[in-house]
Amino acid sequence: MRALRIYAGPVARQHLQRHGLQAGDVSVIPGAAGGPKGLILGLLDRFIFGPWLAGSSQPVHLVGASIGAWRMATACLNDPLAAFQRLEHDYIHQHYELQLGQKRPTAEMVSERFGQSLADFYGGRVGEVLNHARYHLHIVTSRGRHILGREHKLRTPMGYLGAFLTNTVHRKAMGAWLERVVFSTASTQQPGAACAPLPFGTDDYRTRQIPLDEANFYPALQASCSIPFVLKAIHDIPGAPPGAYWDGGITDYHLHLNYAASQAAINSGATDIDSERAGGQNGLVLYPHFQKSVVPGWLDKSLKWRHHATHHLDTMVLLAPDPDWVKTLPNGKLPDRNDFIHYGNDLAGRVKAWQAAVSASTQLADEFEAWLAKPDMGQVQAL
Secondary structure: OOEEEEEHHHHHHHHHHHOOHHHHEEEEEEOOOHHHHHHHHHHHHHHHHHHHHHHHOOOEEEEEHHHHHHHHHHOOOOOOOHHHHHEEEEHOOOOOOOOOOOOOOOHHHHHHHHHHHHHOOOOOOOOHHHHHHHHHEEEEEEEOOHOOOOOOOHHHHEEEEHHHHHHHHHHHHHHEEEEEEEEEOEEOOOOOOOOOOOOOEEEOOOOOEEEOOOHHHHHHHHHHOOOOOOOEEEEOOOOOOEEEEEEEEOOOOOOOHHHHHHHHHHHHHHHOOOOOOOOOOEEEEEEEEEOOOOOOOOHOOHHHOOOOHHHHOEEEEEEEEOOHHHHOOOOHOOOHHHHHHHHHHHHHHHHHHHHHHHHHHHHHHHHHHHHHOOOHHHHHHEO
């Protein structure tokens, strides 16, 4: 049984038909929110950010929300292979001891433990992330507005209910409750350099961009991973507008962004590459994902009519596990947050199931490497 499915937007598909896929063709790599589901992409991450991209020289924009932000920041560390192995280990072995009768840990406990985990993981290495020679990191967060401007036991649930109802009518209208705030590394390593321009258009949703630096790296990354009601919001991030910041997946669950309208940074990154080989002026978006659908926002999960691809994804090549292959994994599914409840205090049981799923995902990386060596368009489906 094949594990990997490859999907492509129309522009990307034309490129693959003519040229296959080379590391130098890639301009953007997104990393989706989705909690433990992201573990299934670990071996693909190691291959892509290890030997494969090492064979190219162009700048690459890494856009991440929630666990995707953690993954993309990890890719910026020296020796990314070892860093991804540690990320996998640390994520799998995280544990929150439950008291008798308790179904889930408190948000305060999870936030405290997670913050310490990030400090341990990146301690003394933030400079590696901020000053990577080729990768421009963009961490996506969701900033509350008005009633959601501060976390509160009554106003926060009311605010998210309002956001949900408003979003059901029109996604862009949700900007009255929450806005997208992206923390980006500098365009160059020169002192005082401006942020690298965003590799996507921002006319789809209310957006701010903030320079990512030593002072706000940890709070920005933790905010991007702070699922409402599961973790506490992060307030008043240095260098950014005051207020409460939550998981980037709320505004951009799977980063269905307008890559087709990307700005000058992508074009400048392709100056040494034939524009035709680079999939047009803007290069290609390579997206290791855990499903075919690129759902715009967290509140769109139940809104199936928003799950189809749009022209924003025309230059995207998406890699995802085959749904039938997923059924062969422990519990017949990808790892997910419900496993924390299912296994409770049985840490060994959850670790065993998640490690088995990660081990099986070696097949995803192997099949992608084989396809790159001998591209078969019969395996490429429309996104």
